[in-house]
Amino acid sequence: MPVEIVADQEQRAELAQIHGLERVDALSATLMVSPWKRNGVKVTGTVTADVVQTCVVTLEPLESHIAEDVETVFLPEDSKLGREGFGLGGEIVIDAEGPDSPEIFSGDTIDVGALAEEFFGLGIDPYPRKRGADVQRTVEPKEMVQENGGSFADKLREALPKK
Template sequence: MPPDDRVPEFSRPLHLGSVGPDGRREVLEAAEAERAALARRFGIPAVESLRAELRFRPEADGAVRAEGRLAADVVQNCVVTLEPVAQRVEEAVALRLLPAGVEPRDEPDEPDDIPSDGGVVDLGEAMAEQLALALDPYPRAPGAALPAEASDAAGRPLAALAKLRPAAPRH
């Protein structure tokens, strides 16, 4: 969650007590201003859509399990040409929302634990964080490649740079 002095761009608070014994479903969609603010936060040209469909189930220890799908259409800049690259992000989401007093688990195969603040978890912020993690760290426009001059005959991309390094002094 963001620091207390900052309001998240995409805020959808969920009171853990509102999830009854039968669970519940939520659909979260970011409005245009929220998507523009998220794009600025992520340093990308655009978040054109952001939607999450989640199902909540209470667990015996008071935690709430959230599972579902996150889908977003984003525009990132190509790392080679800087051209805009439209991409579709679709990710499964699995989280444990923790009430006060429930300690996070440190299990690699378990859902991420999200602590609550006074029994409230900001689902919008949790989905924004999931989207940030799912973004392609090296987006490329179709056909974009590093210049051939940067590779040697063996295809080593930094070999040409090694030729520019000054020779080590000999003693």
């Protein structure tokens, strides 16, 4: 079953606030929800967004595009498949390069909007930087001297108990 999600202005404003963005100009998801094995559900598709973030170097607005592929399997909470990967003694074996573990759901509905928001959040650059922005050293080590005469390291040594 195909699912199309397009966030309206109010939803985009709320997403911007939740995720610490200046604004979200567009957010949409094109998803396919289909049966998986006996009683699971597989959701595949793409989440795309245009956002404005603050550059961590210049503190100026920075436009970014997000495009995240979605591939998630959901299993009912009583499914035996949800326990696959567990070895003897209750240990779970995880392959870092393999597929994600299935998500567990209860009831008869899955919130694909929340799933789209999750992948939107994963696509946000946590340290956005404008092209060409560079952090320049503003204080040289020689200049790191306290006004009252000593360096920070000297003051720290004085404060530590002597052996």
